[in-house]
Amino acid sequence: MGMTMTQKILAAHAGLPSVKAGDLIEAKLDIVLGNDVTTPVAINVFDEAGFDTVFDRDKIVIVLDHYTPCKDIKSAELCATAREFAHRFGITHFYDVGTVGIEHALLPEQGLVGPGDCVVGADSHTCTYGALGAFSTGIGSTDMAAGMASGENWFKVPSAIKVNLVGTLPKYVGGKDVILRLIGLIGVDGALYKSIEFAGPGVASLSMDDRFTISNMAIEAGGKNGIFPVDEKTLEYVKGRFDRPIKVYEADGDAEYEREVTIDLSTLKPTVSMPHLPSNTKTVDEVKGLHIDQVVIGSCTNGRISDLRMAAGILKGRKVAPGVRCIVIPATQEVYLQCLTEGLAEIFIKSGCALSTPTCGPCLGGHMGVMSAGERAVTTTNRNFVGRMGHTKSEVILASPAVAAASAVAGCVASPYELEEA
Amino acid sequence: MIKGTVFKYGDNVDTDVIIPARYLNSPSPEELARHCMEDIDPEFVHKMHPGDIMVGGANFGCGSSREHAPIAIRASGVSCVIAASFARIFYRNAINIGFPILECPEAAEKIKSGDTVTVDLSTGVISDETTGETFKAAAFPEFIQGIIESGGLLKYIKAKQTGAKD
Numbered sequence: 001m002g003m004t005m006t007q008k009i010l011a012a013h014a015g016l017p018s019v020k021a022g023d024l025i026e027a028k029l030d031i032v033l034g035n036d037v038t039t040p041v042a043i044n045v046f047d048e049a050g051f052d053t054v055f056d057r058d059k060i061v062i063v064l065d066h067y068t069p070c071k072d073i074k075s076a077e078l079c080a081t082a083r084e085f086a087h088r089f090g091i092t093h094f095y096d097v098g099t100v101g102i103e104h105a106l107l108p109e110q111g112l113v114g115p116g117d118c119v120v121g122a123d124s125h126t127c128t129y130g131a132l133g134a135f136s137t138g139i140g141s142t143d144m145a146a147g148m149a150s151g152e153n154w155f156k157v158p159s160a161i162k163v164n165l166v167g168t169l170p171k172y173v174g175g176k177d178v179i180l181r182l183i184g185l186i187g188v189d190g191a192l193y194k195s196i197e198f199a200g201p202g203v204a205s206l207s208m209d210d211r212f213t214i215s216n217m218a219i220e221a222g223g224k225n226g227i228f229p230v231d232e233k234t235l236e237y238v239k240g241r242f243d244r245p246i247k248v249y250e251a252d253g254d255a256e257y258e259r260e261v262t263i264d265l266s267t268l269k270p271t272v273s274m275p276h277l278p279s280n281t282k283t284v285d286e287v288k289g290l291h292i293d294q295v296v297i298g299s300c301t302n303g304r305i306s307d308l309r310m311a312a313g314i315l316k317g318r319k320v321a322p323g324v325r326c327i328v329i330p331a332t333q334e335v336y337l338q339c340l341t342e343g344l345a346e347i348f349i350k351s352g353c354a355l356s357t358p359t360c361g362p363c364l365g366g367h368m369g370v371m372s373a374g375e376r377a378v379t380t381t382n383r384n385f386v387g388r389m390g391h392t393k394s395e396v397i398l399a400s401p402a403v404a405a406a407s408a409v410a411g412c413v414a415s416p417y418e419l420e421e422a
Numbered sequence: 423m424i425k426g427t428v429f430k431y432g433d434n435v436d437t438d439v440i441i442p443a444r445y446l447n448s449p450s451p452e453e454l455a456r457h458c459m460e461d462i463d464p465e466f467v468h469k470m471h472p473g474d475i476m477v478g479g480a481n482f483g484c485g486s487s488r489e490h491a492p493i494a495i496r497a498s499g500v501s502c503v504i505a506a507s508f509a510r511i512f513y514r515n516a517i518n519i520g521f522p523i524l525e526c527p528e529a530a531e532k533i534k535s536g537d538t539v540t541v542d543l544s545t546g547v548i549s550d551e552t553t554g555e556t557f558k559a560a561a562f563p564e565f566i567q568g569i570i571e572s573g574g575l576l577k578y579i580k581a582k583q584t585g586a587k588d
Binding site for chain 2: 024037038040041044045046048049050051066067071072074075078121122123124126138139140141142143145146149150154188189192193219222224277364365366370383385386387388392
């Protein structure tokens with residue numbers, strides 16, 4: 001029987017001719033990632049176990065992005081712990097305030113991950129790099145410590161769900177709408193322990209930024225990873241960034257899938273996830289008019305340049321509605337700089353948005369936009385669990401940058417098409 | 423043998439409610455334990471006694487990869503978690519830190535909050551003493567059992583590396 005794309009990458013990294021779903025394997029890692037929340041816990045575990053060397057200082061990436069620039073003394077101490085470790089072992093890819101970006105936008109941008117890689121990260125959204133045709137998945141801090149010490153992690157080889165994409169996206173509909181629709185279809189545990197493998201003629205029309213957004217939220221369907229085939233767009237993206245040899249894996253023709261789902265991109269509408277589960281999806285038209293207090297445009301899901309161009313395109317010449325706080329967070333320094341050189345920064349500020357240095361901040365209710373009881377936000381982030389962005393009685397509605405920007409202008413949940421008509 | 427009173431929750435208990443991100447600025451198990459389950463059950467830390475058992479529905483521990491979640495549950499005094507299914511990162515985190523979890527949809531469905539339950543980790547047998555019902559959790563694969571028996575993932579790797587040098 002043939003292998004899925006994910007199974008082929010795992011087999012190659014385990015040094016095995018083939019693997020099948022359910023096999024427990026130990027695979028070699030190309031990159032081990034951690035952030036300022038998870039790395040200090042990994043360091044404690046690493047030190048307590050008595051390790052005195054890392055497997056490869058070039059293959060460990062530490063990104064201080066969650067509570068930075070530090071919001072309080074405790075978070076400063078977490079960063080200090082990570083900084084000391086990075087210095088102790090001469091970690092090559094260590095990102096601190098000034099160079100830091102949100103990890104899952106930063107690693108692809110800096111060319112640290114590429115097609116065919118096996119990547120783990122102590123952050124659940126590590127599945128983002130599936131967009132590049134890599135196997136990448138979120139793990140915990142003990143796994144990170146194990147990865148840093150040995151260069152390997154254990155995995156249960158996943159079965160897979162195949163998602164056939166056909167058609168092309170309409171205006172104002174993007175990767176976020178695709179993944180929210182999929183999560184709405186299969187549920188928050190629809191892909192539990194499984195790979196989501198994207199395929200079909202619709203893939204070619206999706207930009208890399210759309211693919212990053214889609215792979216990013218595979219975890220919100222419970223998925224182990226969400227992977228795209230490598231095509232010309234992938235190779236164009238990694239060209240000049242990624243300097244390791246590129247390995248392209250393809251699913252076998254007779255690979256087995258537990259389930260197949262088809263999404264016609266041309267029929268998708270701007271989609272939102274209502275509180276308090278990402279699977280609680282509606283089209284924006286079904287819920288438009290709901291009062292909002294805050295909008296957040298950014299995060300590892302939607303803080304890339306095409307996201308900010310989309311938002312700025314809608315905000316240009318318009319104002320954020322009175323009573324709404326709109327916070328825009330470019331995901332990396334490079335994206336921030338692009339916002340400045342392309343004039344997007346001016347559009348955001350003139351329209352009444354707060355424009356921030358890169359940080360995960362509000363997405364996890366850390367800082368830079370925490371909500372009080374009774375408040376509601378439309379955000380381009382990835383989770384809308386109880387208390388995710390602050391008080392347990394606040395609400396998060398997940399949406400695309402187009403819907404978020406339109407809602408900021410309207411002062412309520414709004415469709416970008418309405419603004420166009422107005 | 424584990425014996426305790428059950429605290430039962432529903433499906434999709436996410437790591438944000440197990441330990442809210444506003445407390446992740448500390449890695450201290452004791453501090454995390456003080457806020458365990460705070461956002462769905464503020465009374466939990468006050469009502470529970472060491473050894474008590476947590477029961478969840480499907481997809482327990484979904485969301486963030488924070489290992490702080492199983493660390494907080496363990497440090498709060500919970501002896502084990504029984505669920506219909508676990509989110510995969512929570513599952514591996516629990517195994518990696520040597521915290522007992524049992525996947526058993528029947529037990530997760532039938533056991534009620536407040537029941538007295540005993541668990542034999544070596545056999546996976548779960549007994550609800552309040553109702554007299556008995557369940558059997560799925561056994562761990564041999565490889566995972568090896569990690570648990572080594573006392574966690576790092577000890578497993580350390581032993582393997584030492585073995586390789588000998």
